[in-house]
Each structure stands twice: as structure tokens, then as C-alpha cells.
Amino acid sequence: MDSDLIVLGGRVFDGIRLTPATAVAVSGGVVVAVGTDDEATAAVAPGAARIDAGGGLIGPGFLDAHCHPPQGGRERLTCDLTDATDAADTLARVAAYAAAHPDDEWIVGGGWHMPHFEGGLPRAELLEQVAPGRKIYLVNADHHGAWVSPAALAAAGIDRAFPDPADGHIDRDASGVPTGTLQEGAMDILADVLPVPSEQDWVDALVEAERYLRSFGITGWQDAIVGSYAGVPDVTDAYLRGYDSGALTGRVTGALWLPRGFGLDEVPDVVARLVAQRERIGLRSNEGGGTFRATTVKIMQDGVPESRTAALKQPYLDPHGHPTDTSGPSHFAPEVLDAVAVALAREGFQLHIHTIGDRAIAEALHAVGLANAEQPIDRLRHHFAHVQQVDPADIATMAALGVTANLQALWACNSDQMTDLNLPLVGQERFSQQYPFASMARAGVRLAMGSDWPVSTPDPWQAIAVAVTRMEPGETRFPPLGSGEELTLEQALSAYTAGSARVTHHDDAGTIRVGARADLAVADKDPFALAATALGTVRNVLTVSAGRVVYSA
Numbered sequence: 419m420d421s422d423l424i425v426l427g428g429r430v431f432d433g434i435r436l437t438p439a440t441a442v443a444v445s446g447g448v449v450v451a452v453g454t455d456d457e458a459t460a461a462v463a464p465g466a467a468r469i470d471a472g473g474g475l476i477g478p479g480f481l482d483a484h485c486h487p488p489q490g491g492r493e494r495l496t497c498d499l500t501d502a503t504d505a506a507d508t509l510a511r512v513a514a515y516a517a518a519h520p521d522d523e524w525i526v527g528g529g530w531h532m533p534h535f536e537g538g539l540p541r542a543e544l545l546e547q548v549a550p551g552r553k554i555y556l557v558n559a560d561h562h563g564a565w566v567s568p569a570a571l572a573a574a575g576i577d578r579a580f581p582d583p584a585d586g587h588i589d590r591d592a593s594g595v596p597t598g599t600l601q602e603g604a605m606d607i608l609a610d611v612l613p614v615p616s617e618q619d620w621v622d623a624l625v626e627a628e629r630y631l632r633s634f635g636i637t638g639w640q641d642a643i644v645g646s647y648a649g650v651p652d653v654t655d656a657y658l659r660g661y662d663s664g665a666l667t668g669r670v671t672g673a674l675w676l677p678r679g680f681g682l683d684e685v686p687d688v689v690a691r692l693v694a695q696r697e698r699i700g701l702r703s704n705e706g707g708g709t710f711r712a713t714t715v716k717i718m719q720d721g722v723p724e725s726r727t728a729a730l731k732q733p734y735l736d737p738h739g740h741p742t743d744t745s746g747p748s749h750f751a752p753e754v755l756d757a758v759a760v761a762l763a764r765e766g767f768q769l770h771i772h773t774i775g776d777r778a779i780a781e782a783l784h785a786v787g788l789a790n791a792e793q794p795i796d797r798l799r800h801h802f803a804h805v806q807q808v809d810p811a812d813i814a815t816m817a818a819l820g821v822t823a824n825l826q827a828l829w830a831c832n833s834d835q836m837t838d839l840n841l842p843l844v845g846q847e848r849f850s851q852q853y854p855f856a857s858m859a860r861a862g863v864r865l866a867m868g869s870d871w872p873v874s875t876p877d878p879w880q881a882i883a884v885a886v887t888r889m890e891p892g893e894t895r896f897p898p899l900g901s902g903e904e905l906t907l908e909q910a911l912s913a914y915t916a917g918s919a920r921v922t923h924h925d926d927a928g929t930i931r932v933g934a935r936a937d938l939a940v941a942d943k944d945p946f947a948l949a950a951t952a953l954g955t956v957r958n959v960l961t962v963s964a965g966r967v968v969y970s971a
Contacts, residue, residue, distance in 0.1 A: 422462035422465070423444040423466060423467045423469070423962070424458050424459055425441060425938060425960070425962070426458055426470060426471065427470045428471025428472070428944075429473070429474075429944050430452060431475055431476070431915075432477075432929055432931065433477070433478045433912060435912075436946055440454055441454060441476075442458060442930055443458035443459070445461075445463075445965070448934060449931060449935075449936050450932060452931065471960075472942075474944060475941040475944055475945055475946070475956075476938060477930070478927065478928050479638065479915075479937030479962070480635050480918070481636070481637065481639060481914070481919050481922055482636050482639035482868045482869050482871070482878075482918065483824050483866040483867060483868035483918040483922055484640060484770075484826065484870055485639050485642060485869050485871045486641065486642055486871065487641055487670075488627070489528070489561065489650055490876070491622075491624055492615070492650075493527055493529055493557075494627075495623060495626060496526050496527040497511070497525055497556065498527055498528075498529055500529035500872060505534040505535055510548075512549060512554070512556070513549060515527070516552055523613065524552075524554070524570075525549065525554045526555050527556055527557075528558065529556075529558075530556055530559060531835070532724055532835060537839075538724055538725075538839050539599045541597050542565075542567055542571060542597060542598025543598070544598075545568075546567055546568050546569075552569060553573055554566060554567035554569070554570055555608055557648065559872070559874070560722055560873050562725060563601045563602070563605065563725060564599065564600045564648070565598060566598055566599075566608070568598075571598070573608075573611045574608045574610075577595075578590075578593070578594045578595050580607075583607065584603065584679060585679065585749060586600065586602030586604035586606075587602070588607075602725070609646075614651070621659055624653070628666055628667070631668070631871075631876055633958065633961070634877045634961075635878065635939025635958035635961050637668070637962075638669035638670070638919070638922060638924050639670060639922070640670070640671045640672070640868070641670055641673060642716055642803065642868070642870070644657070644672035644674050644712055645674055645675025645716075654698075658710075661702040661708055661709075661710045664704045664706055664708075666708050667704065668708055669708065669709050669963075670709070670710045671712070671714060671922045671924075672699070672710065673714040674692050674695055674714065674715050674716065676688070676692070676716060676717045678718070678750070682753060685758050685761055686761065695712065696767075706966075713766070713923065714767060714769075715768070716772070717758070717759075717769060717772065717782075718749055718772040719749055719771055719778040719782055720775050720777075720778035721746065721749075722774060723746075723774065723806070723839075723843055724835070724843070726744055726843065728775035728778065729776075729778040729781070730745045730746050730848075731745070732745060734746070734844065735842065745777065746775055748781060752781050752784065755784075756784065758785075759785035760785075760788050763792040763793045763800075764793070768923075769785075769786065769798070770800075771786075773802045775806070776807045776809040779807075779808060779812055780809065780812055782802055783815050786800050787819055790819060795819065795820035801821065802816070802821055802822070803870075805824075806852050807852055808858075810854070813854065813858055813861045813863065814861055817863045820864070821863065822864040822866050822917070823855075824866045824867070824868055825853075825865060825866065825913060826868060826873075826881070827881040827885035827905075828874045828875065828880055828884050829884075830852070830853035830899055830903070831887075831888055831890045831893070831896070832890070832898070833893070836899070850899070852899065854903050855885060855905050859905065865909070866918040866920070866921040867881060867914040867918055879953065879957065879958070880954055881910075882911060883950075883956075885904070885905045886904055886907055886950050888900060889951070907945060907950075915928045916929050935964055936965040939961055939962075940959055940961075941959065942957045943955075943956055959971040
């Protein structure tokens with residue numbers, strides 16, 4: 419650990435509430451004093467390093483309860499389309515990357531945004547126009563679909579006769595010809611032809627991800643998928659190599675991926691394999707303060723509304739507002755979900771369930787109710803990620819069962835994607851009921867927060883701004899989403915610190931208190947002195963992990 423440290427001259431949020439304190443003193447990697455500048459100074463050796471917060475907020479390090487660092491880091495090192503502003507910009511970035519890498523057999527990357535393209539479905543010929551003849555595979559920003567070039571389709575043998583997989587579909591034109599986008603499980607069709615990054619490539623991606631996350635004040639996180647998914651291989655060995663070598667020093671809880679497509683009779687074998695993987699990983703730690711463990715299982719029960727793969731209780735609508743014949747698939751039949759949830763809880767696994775549609779939420783609640791009979795939920799701390807289309811009747815059940823709502827708050831606002839691609843499919847009534855944050859809080863549902871990066875930015879302050887205003891930062895075209903569903907600033911901050919620390923089982927973090935691990939994030943200004951609409955301007959300027967400064971602006 420580094421020598422004693424004092425962060426002073428700010429305002430202290432302790433993970434639950436804003437306090438009168440102005441300073442935090444650190445020694446031996448833990449907090450030793452919280453109080454006035456003088457009180458913090460007196461608590462450490464005279465030679466302690468002093469950092470002036472300049473009136474900014476001193477808070478616990480943020481914990482991202484749902485992100486994908488391997489994919490995020492890898493995208494940053496490949497064809498990164500995250501910051502593209504429209505379709506033309508996206509294609510220009512692909513063209514520039516192709517020109518800069520003329521000898522690469524494949525162009526891979528991602529981060530393109532569905533609203534930039536008609537119907538959210540860019541066509542293969544657009545890639546052919548900017549990079550003729552190149553094999554291209556680009557995952558979209560929500561990581562539930564991929565955009566591929568004609569050469570990539572040909573390499574995988576995807577043509578008019580190629581069947582859709584059971585857990586996804588190939589987008590096609592009216593004559594059945596594939597148009598260039600692959601949804602959900604169809605992304606895996608290219609797994610055997612895509613280039614395979616080396617283990618060192620994945621270590622490099624994880625190191626870049628860790629560096630990037632820390633720049634936003636994030637000191638711990640849950641990797642929401644550790645396993646082979648959507649063209650990304652299992653990077654467990656890269657994690658182990660990174661921690662054993664000391665290249666990685668973040669605090670990570672891994673969520674082992676539950677594969678899809680198995681039946682009731684296979685549940686024992688599937689769970690046994692997950693137990694074996696957890697035991698192989700164990701608890702990796704190093705002198706840099708880093709830890710990696712995999713005590714959670716990720717279950718993806720449905721998809722996303724924009725591709726009609728979120729599981730809804732009522733059907734999607736057609737362009738004329740009439741019900742269709744589809745309400746979205748459940749990736750696991752309810753009886754299989756029930757059985758696997760019980761078996762996993764019996765083995766001591768936390769359940770991290772992707773639930774966007776209201777039917778998926780109801781199915782997951784039933785499974786957790788059964789799992790709670792195996793192990794108390796206060797011990798395992800099961801959580802549902804996304805919780806977008808929530809039936810109001812299910813909120814009380816969430817509270818009663820002790821399920822934590824793992825919020826991706828940045829999405830809870832009106833935007834081009836929501837109004838163009840979501841609203842027509844679900845209708846105004848269901849649209850206005852999405853992301854009921856305040857209703858869940860009032861009902862006693864525990865809240866945590868995560869970014870789902872690289873689906874969206876990992877910057878907690880952008881998500882907090884939306885949670886408090888229900889508006890996209892800087893956006894003036896749209897009204898707030900939902901009525902009365904705003905969180906207070908304290909509620910949002912607490913969810914992203916203490917709430918996420920609890921759900922990631924980082925019980926010594928998430929709050930600033932004497933004896934707690936010294937994980938701190940310092941903002942450039944006092945958000946409690948700002949108008950809510952200005953919260954998106956807050957920036958992290960200092961990150962401290964176990965008493966070590968790991969980022970300074």
C-alpha cells in the first residue's frame with residue numbers, strides 16, 4: 419500500500435448520505451478518519467500526501483454492478499464505433515480502420531448504434547461500399563446483434579437456405595435473402611470463422627478496460643458474462659494470467675455464463691460444470707490489491723425490445739398499433755429456469771438474471787422464490803439486470819423476495835432509439851411505464867447500478883444524471899420519461915456505491931467509514947450544489963483504490 423493520504427477541501431458523501439465532513443484520511447489502505455480538514459490531518463503521519471478536492475465531492479469508489487470489460491477493452495483496441503454520431507460517421511470510421519489495416523483478413527469491432535440506420539438494421543452492402551471485399555463483423559452497441567459484410571456472410575455460408583438458430587434469427591428481405599444483421603444467437607454462427615485473439619490479446623483488452631473504468635472513479639465491478647458468448651470466447655484464462663502476473667489489480671466478481679439450449683435432464687451436469695469452473699478460479703489476489711472470483715451465474719432470460727426479443731406479457735405491436743402474434747422468446751422455459759435457479763442456489767451461486775421484458779421478470783421472480791428456499795437471499799443477493807418493462811404488480815413481489823434491481827440508468831430516458839424503435843413496438847402506455855426506479859425504491863426494492871459498458875458509457879455521472887432527471891444529459895427535444903420515477907441524487911449515488919458494493923459482495927467497500935477499504939472517487943465539483951440538469955457535467959478527477967492513487971486527471 420502507498421503511504422498515508424489525506425483528501426481534503428471537499429464535501430463527503432459516505433455512500434448513503436451527504437455528510438458535514440470535508441476530508442478523508444487514509445493509512446494502510448483503509449479509511450482512518452472522516453471529518454474536518456484538521457481532524458483528517460491529525461489522524462495520519464505528518465508526511466502524509468495531501469490532495470485538495472477543491473470543493474468537489476469526495477465519495478466512495480463507484481462499483482459497476484454490470485459491465486463487460488473484455489468486450490469493452492477489445493472494442494477500444496479494434497474498430498471502435500462507440501462515438502460515431504450518425505450512419506455516415508459510422509461508415510467513415512469503418513473505412514478509416516480498413517485503410518489503416520489493409521492486411522487484416524477480418525475487420526472486427528463494434529459499438530454502432532441502431533437509431534443511426536433505418537429500422538435499426540444496417541445492410542451488408544453499406545460495408546461493401548466502404549471496404550470492398552473485406553470480411554467485417556461489428557457487434558452493435560447493445561451487444562444483442564451484429565452487422566456483417568457480404569464477404570463475412572459468405573465465409574459463414576449464410577444464404578437464403580441457411581436456417582435460423584433456435585435462440586436468434588438472421589434478418590432477411592422479403593425474398594428471404596440475408597440482409598446483413600444477425601440477432602441474438604445468430605451472432606454465434608460466425609464463431610468458427612472469426613479470427614481468434616490470443617490470450618495476450620485478451621489480457622491487453624482487460625488491462626485497457628481496467629485503466630478506462632478507473633478513469634471514471636470505478637474501483638470494482640461485476641463482469642456480467644465470463645464465458646463464451648456472441649463471438650467472444652471464454653477469457654477466464656486471460657483473467658487468471660492478468661491477476662497472477664499483477665497486470666490486473668481491479669476488484670472483479672465474475673458472473674459465469676449459463677449456456678442456453680439445455681433441457682431439464684441436463685441441469686445437474688450444467689451446474690456441475692459451473693461449480694468446477696468456480697473452483698478452478700478460486701479467489702485470485704495480488705499485491706496490487708486486485709481480486710478476481712466467480713461466485714455468480716449470469717442467466718439471460720430474454721433479449722431487447724428493439725429486436726422483439728424481450729419477453730413481454732402482451733404482444734408487440736405492428737406499425738399500425740395492432741397486436742402482433744409475437745411477445746418475444748424466453749431463452750429458458752420456465753420449468754428449466756426454475757430447476758437451474760434452485761440447483762445454482764443450492765451450490766451457493768448468486769443469480770444475475772438479464773430481465774428486460776415483464777414476462778421475463780415474472781418468470782425470474784418465480785425461479786428466485788424457489789431458489790430462496792435453498793439459501794437465504796440476504797446471503798446470495800440475487801439481482802435482476804435492466805428491469806425495463808416492469809409490470810407494476812410485480813414490484814411488490816421483487817421487494818418481498820429480496821431481489822435487487824440492477825439498474826442501467828442511462829437508458830431510462832426519451833431518446834431517438836426509444837421513440838423511433840421502442841415506442842412503436844410497445845405503445846404509449848407500456849412505454850411510459852418503463853424503468854420504474856422510484857416505484858421500486860418506494861416499495862423497498864434494493865437498488866444497485868451498472869453501466870452495461872460497452873453497450874453504453876461506463877461514466878457513472880452520466881447514468882446518475884439520467885436517474886435523477888429521466889432525461890438524456892444535454893437533451894432538450896424530449897420530455898422526461900415516466901412521471902414521478904426520478905431518484906434523488908442521494909438515492910442514485912447510493913445505488914452506484916453502497917448498493918453495488920452489496921450486490922458484488924464487496925462488503926468492505928461502497929461506503930466511507932473508519933475501517934473501510936480506502937476506495938475513493940473525487941468529482942471536480944459539488945453535484946449537490948448543481949441544478950439536476952447540470953449533473954451530466956460532473957467529471958471524475960481522482961480515483962483511489964485501497965489507498966493507492968490509480969487515476970488522476
